Amino acid sequence: MSELLHAVLESEERSELRQFLHQLRQQQDKGYWLRNEILIAFDEYSNVHERKQSGPTTLLNKLIACTQEMIFENESVYFVLRFGIASEEAYRMSEELSIDPVPVRELLQLRDRTVNRSHPNEGDLLEIDFQPFYDYSPLVRDPKNIGRGVQFLNRYLSSKLFQYAQQWQKTLFQFLSLHRHDGVQLLINERIQSPQQLSVQVKRALQYVSNRSAEEAFTDLRFELQSMGFEPGWGNTAGRVWETLGLLDELLDSPDPQTLEAFLSRLPMIFRIVLVSVHGWFGQEGVLGRPDTGGQVVYVLDQARNLEKQLQEDLRLAGLEGSGIEPKVTILSRLIPNSDGTRCNEEMEKVYGTDNVWILRVPFREFNPDKTQNWISRFEIWGYLETYAIDAEKALLAQMQGRPDLILGNYTDGNLVAFLLARRLKVTHGIIAHALEKSKYLFSNLYWQDLEDQYHFSLQFTADLIAMNAADFVISSTYQEIVGTPDSPGQYESYRHFTMPELYHVIHGIELFSPKFNVVPPGVNESYFFPYTNTQDRLLDDIERLTDVVFTKDDPEHVFGRLDDPTKRPIFSMARLDRIKNLTGLAECFGKSPELQERCNLILVAGKLRIEETTDHEEATEIEKLYRTIDEYNLHGKVRWLGMRLSKGDSAEVYRIIADREGVFVQPALFEAFGLTVLESMITGLPTFATRFGGPLEIIQDRVSGFYVNPTQPEEMAEIILEFVSKCDQNPDYWNQVSQRAIARVYSTYTWKIHTTRLLSLARIYGFWNYTTKENNEREDMLRYIETLFHLLFKPRAKNLLQKHMGG
Structure with a gap:
């Protein structure tokens, strides 16, 4: 990435970079800038200076786009640049615009200094470094294969082991001989004493099983197979036994990773x-x-x-x-x-x-x-x-x-x-x-x-x-x-690397390519969460009871807010009231859009209504903030807040009730590790808007099976929801199209059976x-x-x- 820095400094945009950095430096109380702040500041700079070359292809734009951090110290500025998955580098730019790479140790020490926590004798601080332990293990090379570790490991170790046929056969024989449960021997018994004998007996057993009906139960074959050295565990029918023994025969004669994975996946190893x-x-x-x-x-x-x-x-x-x-x-x-x-x-x-x-x-x-x-x-x-x-x-x-x-x-x-x-x-x-x-x-x-x-x-x-x-x-x-x-x-x-000032420096904390x-x-639990169109699985009493609770029932103990017009399209969200889940941010988004308020209602299921009901300081703060937001934007008559915890069955039915009215689900978390509520809403058929920060980025295919939103930009989030609502008004089938794609997405990828x-x-x-x-x-x-x-x-x-x- 130093090439990009040098390219900018050697281009006509050099002066613009200096001017932009000068603008940032002028904010005396802020010497540490993160990516989102840098992008916002650069947009403001570009607008003020009416940059002619403001397209994404300019060198300066590319540099800003890949900058994760800027740290100002004395006359220098440090850049942390990200140029792809799991690839970051740090550089120091001096006042004279010379560029030097910054090693991890120096970067961590710099970060310590930014918070005035620099150790007086920097070399005395504990350094944690796991890198040497990974030098001896196989590593994934291509970043796109990160997260597919078992396939990689299987290929790598198989190739090593398969090179030595005798050792491989001995290892596999010994592994199979170990299998027993509570004293009951499984797979092979003492009649098979060596890898060579195992190979012979497998072929003999295959010949025997191939002459039996594929549907014949294992119990009818058991004693004959036992006499050949094979115990239960190979299959429940002659056909299954034949398939499993066939995989073993292939592994003994001409092994390959795919066959090994298929074979191991069938073995009774975990009880x-x-x-x-x-x-x-x-x-x-x-x-x-x-x-x-x-x-x-x-x-x-x-x-x-x-x-x-x-x-x-x-x-x-x-x-x-x-x-x-x-x-x-x-x-x-x-x-x-x-x-x-x-x-x-x-x-x-x-x-x-x-x-x-x-x-x-x-x-x-x-x-x-x-x-x-x-x-x-x-x-x-x-x-x-x-x-x-x-x-x-x-x-x-x-x-x-x-x-x-x-x-x-x-x-x-x-x-x-x-x-x-x-x-x-x-x-x-x-x-x-x-x-x-x-x-x-x-x-x-x-x-x-x-x-x-x-x-x-x-x-x-x-x-x-x-x-x-x-x-x-x-x-x-x-x-x-x-x-x-x-x-x-x-x-x-x-x-990967981070500092805990005055405690330790992590030089290499985890190997991402492991x-x-x-x-x-x-x-998703499909017993509860299923499409709203599956009317035969829904209970009429539940639908009537929960429709009343969600939209109209007066219950001051558990519900805040009455809807002036309950027939409006519902915008729905359900989460605990904490800062990260950001339900108050969704209320602010709704409050800043009069047009959304005109066309929709906001319905929140959020656990509690009163500060005195919680011992959690963060939850109490968010409860106060939600009331304040409702008052600030005068959302009375447009927001309904259910301060209750629904059972799993009721939660699922509420999603479907919202879908009955062609509503939407919004998950506005500032960060979401995965997003189980996103799956739950999608499988019930609700078009779903979810944070672009975290797991929903992979669950949802943007504008196909759902929509990404930036929870830090409430006006932009409102515009995305409003655009969807407008399309639904223009095309009565649009809501249904997104709904069906959301359902299909979950069933194809996110079931417990697959997991x-x-x-x-x-x-x-x-x-x-x-x-x-x-x-x-x-x-x-x-x-x-x-x-x-x-x-x-x-x-x-x-x-x-x-x-x-x-x-x-």
Whole structure:
């Protein structure tokens, strides 16, 4: 990118760059500029100076477009330039306009100085660098393949192993010989003693099975196959057994990665799964809308139910139905003794609609009952997690009657516990971020000391680094969650290098090109969320009751606002009232557009109506702000605010009721890691407008199956919604066209069936490669480094926080 800087300085636009930089420098109180601010300032500069060359193709425009940061220090200006996915470089431009590259260390020190937190002896600050541990592992080369880690790893390691036929056959034979469950031998028995014998017996078994009817049950073949050395696990019918053995035969003779993936995906390797979700009120009823509880609970419960279904199907197809082997899925969460009417004080809770899925709640140790008897904020729980993991291990082994085969962490705290459990149990484990707070709170790392008492980001970000690097695989809902877009970095990418002034510098925090990253988006619970046109599945009583609640019912306890004209097209949104979800921003957008007010009503489902009903400071602030916005823009008679938490069934029906009236759904979050409500609204048939910052950027195809909006630009957001409404008025079928494309988009890409099939497949493949590379010293070296960070950096700070809790 230095070429672009040099090109600008050697062009006629050199003076314009200097003038623009001078304009920015004049703002004495601001020396640190981010991309959005730079773009706005440059637009203003161009308008004021009536730039003739203001098109996107000029060199200066290109430079501004790829500038992520500008930092002014003394007579120099520093540029952080992004020239593509996962590609950033920093340069210093002197007063004489000379250009020098800026190494990561120097950039981090510069950022420290901008907040007056520069260490007096800069070399004394701890540097965290994971890069050496990735030098020995395969890396994805093409950025577009980031997030397809399991396919890459499978190709890479297969090519290495396949080069040595004898070693490959021995490894595969040993791997298959290991498979048993609760003492029951699976796949092959002691009659097969070597790789060579395995190859011979596979061909013999294929010949035998090929002469049987494809539909013939495995039980009719079992004893003959046992005599050849084959135990249950190959298939439930002769046809399925023939297919699976055929894949093995191909692997033994002429292996390839695709065949290996297909073969491993069929093997009965996973029976017990633990999903770790520690913080918050985790339950099936009465928890949504409480602090630290939201989409993650819905995600984990739906994932657990569907994992059980998929495991049951896999066992049936493997021929193990009726064998006494039953899958177990356990959600590990925190027990809260003072449960406030919820079931969060129950150690065990059966998950509705499942055969063997349980919520297992383990309490925090009672260091201070005044704290541990009650809910504890997700920002405050770090001191309890190590002992929690020790206690959880005992509880899990007792409840599951054996070690789990897979552990999946959720959110930073759950991911840290998953690491601690997996390390002790020597189990394959993956992590799911859901949201990385570092991306949600601007400059949260740079100003961590100012925010520490409230958020304890020093612990959270350290825990993130530990969990990300320790995990066998990382599940991401979207590609941009990992590496962002060509214009902006991703959530995980923000951990590549950053500073925690006076605590540590992260020189290389995560390897984005590692094959551990896998995009596996969640699905929608189709039992509740389905198209509004499926009238046979809708209940008339629910439609009438909820239509009254949403549009007309007087209920001062739970509803604020009466609509002057309930027949207007509804603009609908549903979220918790916090700053990031930005419902107040949507109200402001509506208030700034008289034309939208003329043609539409705004309907919000937002949890609570009164400040005294919440203990969350941020929620209280947003409640005040929403009332203030309604008054400021005189939205009375045009806004209806439902201060209630709807059940999942009622939420789904409300989407459909809005669709009945050809309304729209708007998700105006300042940032959204994924966007489950976006999927829910789309599958019910609502044209959806969602933030361009985060996951919705991949869910929605702009102006095809939905629309992007910029929540920081309320007037522009109103114009986009208004344009859609106008098109609907001009073309009565336009609303339906977008609606149908939204439904089709979800069914093609975002179902739990797709999610669980992919998740279990990659878990089996990572499990296989962990077995084949179990002597990998570099991997063990990394884990030792991680343990050092945990014990010497994380643990002392967590202990300090715990001591504060001990004081009450």
